Amino acid sequence: MSSLIPAEFLVRIDYERCRRCKRCVLNCGFGTLSFEDRVVADHKKCAACHRCAAFCPEGAITIEKNRLQFKDNSFWLPEYRKNIMRQAESGGMLLTGMGNDKPYFSYFDHMLLDACQVTNPSIDPLREPMELRTYLGSKPEALDFEQSPDGAIKLTTQMAPQVRIETPIVFGGMSYGAISLNAHRSLARAAYESGILMNTGEGGLHKDLYPYSSNIIVQCASGRFGVDSAYLNQAAVVEIKIGQGAKPGIGGHLPGEKVNQEVSETRMIPVGTDALSPAPHHDIYSIEDLSQLIYALKEATGYTKPVSVKIAAVHNVAAISSGIARAGADIIYLDGLRGGTGASPTIIRDHIGIPIEMAIAAVDDRLRREGIRNRVSVIAAGGIRHSGDVAKAIALGADAVALGTAALIALGCRVCQKCYTGNCSWGIATQRPELVRRLDPDEGAERLNNLIRGWSLELKEILGALGVNAVESLRGSRERLRGVGLSEVDLEILGIKPAGR
Amino acid sequence: MRGEFPRNPSGCAISGIISTKGRRMTGDIIIKSIALMHDRSNGLGGGFAAYGIYPEFKDHYAFHVLYHGHQSRDDTECYLKENFIVDRAEPIPTRPVAGITDPPMLWRYFLQARPGRPEQRGCTSEERGHSSFGEMSPDERDFVVSVVMSINNSIPGAFIISSGKNMGAFKGVGFPEDIGWFYRLDEYEAYLWTSHGRFPTNTPGWWGGAHPFCLLDWSVVHNGEISSYGINKRYLEMFAYKCELQTDTEVVAYLFDLLYRRQKLPFEITCRVLAAPFWKDIDRMAEEEKAMYTALRQVYGSALINGPFSFIVAHSRAMIGLNDRIKLRPMTCGVKDDLVFMASEESAIREICPEPDRIWAARAGEPIIAELEEGL
Amino acid sequence: MQIDARGVHYRDLNRMLKEAAAAGEKEFVLDNVNGQRYIGTGVNLPVNIVINGVPGNDLAAFMDGPAVTVCANAQDGVANTMNAGTVVVHGSAGDVLGYGMRGGKLYIRNNVGYRVGIHMKEYKRQVPVIIAGGTAGDFFGEYMAGGVLILLGLERRQGEPLTGDYLGTGMHGGVIYLRGPVEPYKLGKEVAVLELDDGDEKILGKYLKEYCDCFGLDYQAVREEPFVKLLPVSSRPYGRLYVY
Secondary structure, three states, X not given: OOOOOOOOEEEEEOOOOOOOOOHHHHHOOOOOEEEXXXXXXXXXXXXXXXXXXXXXXXXXXXXXXXXXXXXXXXXXXHXXXXXHHHHHHHOOEEXXXXXXXXXXXXXXXXXEEOOOOOOOOOOXXXXXXXXXXXXXXXXXXXXXXXXXXXXXXXXXXOOOOOEEEOOOEEEOXXXXXXXXXXXXXXXXXXHHHHOOOEEOOXXXXXXXXXXXXXXXXXXXXXXXXXXXXXXXXXXXXXXXXXXXXXXXXXXXXXXXXXXXXXXXXXXXOOOOOOEEEOOOOOOOOOHHHHHHHHHHHHHHOOOOOOEEEEEEOOOOHHHHHHXXXXXXXXXXXXXXXXXXXXXXXXXHHHHOOOOHHHHHHHHHHHHHHOOOHHHOEEEEXXXXXXHHHHHHHHHHOOOEEEXXXXXXXXXXXOOOOOXXXXXXXXXXXXXXXXXXXXXXXXXXXXXXXXXXXXXXXXHHHHHHHHOOOEHHHOOOOHHHEEEOOOOHHHHHHHOOEEOOO | OHHHOOOOOEEEEEEEEEEOOOOOEEOHHHHHHHHHOHHHOOOOOEEEEEEOOOHHHOOOEEEEEEEOOHHHHHHHHHHHHHHEEEEEEEEOOOOOOOOOOOOOEEEEEEEEEOOOHHHHOOOOXXXXXXXXHHHHOOOHHHHHHHHHHHHHHHOOOEEEEEOOEOEEEEEEOOOHHHHHHHXXXXXXXXXXXXXXXXXXXXXXXXXXXXXXXXXXXXXEEEEEOOOOHHHHHHHHHOOOOOOOOOXXXXXXXXXXXXHHHHOOOOHHHHHHHHOOOOHHHHOOOOHHHHHHHHHHHHHHHHHOOOOOEEEEEEEOOEEEEEEOOOOOOOOEXXXXXXXXXXXXXXXXXXXXXXXXXXXXXXXXXXXXXXEOOOOO | OEEXXXXXXHHHHHHHHHHHHHOOOOEEEEEEEEOOOOOOOOOOOOOEEEEEEEOOOOOOOOOEEEEEEEOOOOOOOOOOOOOXXXXXXXXXXXXXXXXXXXXXXXXXXXXXXXXXXXXXXXXXXXXXXXXXXXXXXXXXOOOOEEEXXXXXXXXXXXXXXXXXXXXXXXXXXXXXXXXXXXOHHHEOOOEEEEOOOHHHHHHHHHHHHHHHHHHOOOHHHHHHOOEEEEEEOOOOOOOOOEEO
């Protein structure tokens, strides 16, 4: 059945400028462009990934939205009509990549930070100390000390394992398989150099990355890909992946064509087989089972590493988090509505979950009310776009944030949402060797390091404006946030006052 | 009522004196010291804490209470009688002073806990969370704290300004020297005095908002504004402290109560939580010390007092001066024989002790601790 | 080394094991075990552990090397994500055995519960093997991606079914051998029933002989009944689910 759906984008080539070097043809991962007597485009294949335009030496290519008008209808939007046509043609589920792109209300965009004026001073972060160092792990409620007769004070409390990060930012879980080995290399190297953490996602850890193990979170997901004791011990943190924001309650599925030799070795499955990781862990059907797996991992790693539990932010996230903390987790990783994915049914990505801002507020409140906030660190993810979002997430109560989409954009991603096709022209979400080669891990790491540095500098400026010189004085300090244009109920859930009060 | 007011930032003057031999001094000495720093206050708040002033009731909880109406007094007295044996109830003596207008009713009570009472408290453990006062320790003082919290938060127009043994707070709206004469502090003898002159940016004219801020034997006088107030408050709320007053200073008193009294951290360590060493300094420490300070910051990050501050915290056995870790507020210390002085300005010490044995400026984040001698 | 495990918390018991194993001890006998979890976990050395009593859940979870013998029944989650070693259970065992198991052997004398062999995976020479002598519950071999699952159904009562429903559902790798026929309605839609070939005979012979030796069974007698094998129809069972 040939498709009658109009192209989303039109590739415009200025033939006057084009000098027929064919670089665009070679660069397009989606097979949109070909060369006959001149460059021609199969517009329907264009994903607006900009690779061709970025590499055209003459600037002869532009990509436009197809302006073919549908009859106006504020209810039956063209998007819905096109999707129905597509499903009528195929009988399948709509698939997509990256995070929810729908215009849901952003709470981040309706919160503003405070600053000092006169009554207490702001601090100049460029010349005075400004501390972003953060430790992830379970902390006791109180410390015990022993005072010897000569007056020397000694700590007697045995601390649970803590992982140090130099800035309250880590990279989110993205598996090798969903993204390329060069993307993984870039992330691991940058995490190591910036003193933060990268997260393997659920596809195992390639042997080449073992040297960076001090800065790696390894995931143990339902498919248990690449999970053996060597893997678990090549890590700073072990994470049980329960869910992700882009597809709460939905599992992962890496199609067999992406399981090449290297992916196969890393996941420890034969080449070409589908890698299925269904939503539930089959050894966790209830909260006490989660506790059982947490302690199995602690036994397997000799109680030397914090165990994190990653969940999607869903309606009952506060109660679930309380259960996770009580089950023995050291870290709770919350992934909100905007969290990304390599592949998810569109309908799931766009209609399930809650915004991360609300999730942080609800979880932090609940853990405090129960007096167990110290027991866990909270990492928040799912739609952190700039350092302002980082500061707001921390003020709401997160210990650190995780970046997925932002990190990929730093690597070159244009958020075209076609990750699931494996055709990523930027060498990120693909396993095609000729595409993967395009991403230079040295340059990738440098770009990621630059991003982390830039955001950290901005965070220090924000702290300085707030008149505090350590990030722990912002953490959970909702007094330093004000809402604009939020309802009374929203303000109450976020635990903040409206601007002007 | 008080929860509806926003927090008011303020600048200030502070001064304190302790005799480590427990020698008692009349209040005119501290009035003289704080009065010298008149220009650091703006007449919208002044106050004093005095230790050793009620030797005849030294084992009683002395509650200083201010009332904004007869109903508040009736309700409070009824509540106190339910929970304590009230051995004396009387107005706090005052004299008319030109600068002091419209004072509230000021009363004091000398109370003993009823035997067995602490076990019968009304709050369920669910309301309080697992770290409630009750479960933390069966200490009688936890019970007193819960009564103070309860009255201050639920009886409109009543406010307990101090609740320790053999000590009391005297405070109000006015310049500190006027407040001192108003309360006739020249007639009290104490071995430890602290004082405060306030410069709030605005005020609802409320006497309870003046310093010192007290809880049990703790008193705090504070100069500066706490920029980390938001998280300090939320941290304390986990341990059932309610920060509903109009001053950020209360968090200091609660933090001392929580860390030193309830969690039994040594004094020095408690101070190091509030003004923690920087990571760069911790990184240079020897292993054991490094591990200790690292743990301290990991566990007590939410108790770090950030922003400009210098404060004098006192309790029945010690006076502690502390300022923030980048020295945004001043503090001078002096020693003369058995006397230790701490004040915002050196002149405030020289005014009452012209020739100290030693005088020095406190270093950023390093606590100055002056304790009563052993056996006193 | 003999340890009386009565009333000992698993954390202490496993610490004793790990420390002694690291110090060179090779033989362990744990008496009066009852409910202690994770025995064998984190002991990444080829030691022998004999368990007298019922071990707790997640026996040999993430295990890498030891040989564990249980002289009683075992509970749920045995050999969870196990990498190498052997577990022999002289009795029955519970649900979700060999979850994500990627190597080593799990031999159970009697019956096994639900979801046995779920997500089992093989990679190159790492081939996990589970053999159960009795019957199995539903979802036997669910999501199986590699390895060998053998179910014998020895000493069954008249009419007692060999397997439960949804046999091999989601299976996309590995092989299941059943001693006896299987009703088609019980099969997951991703598997097909096939006759054994010479290769199968070799595999069956190799593992079954070892199994029979473990439990003192007569190999020839066990082989008298005909076996069938289950294989996935495709390693890509979910190709046509999505619109690209």
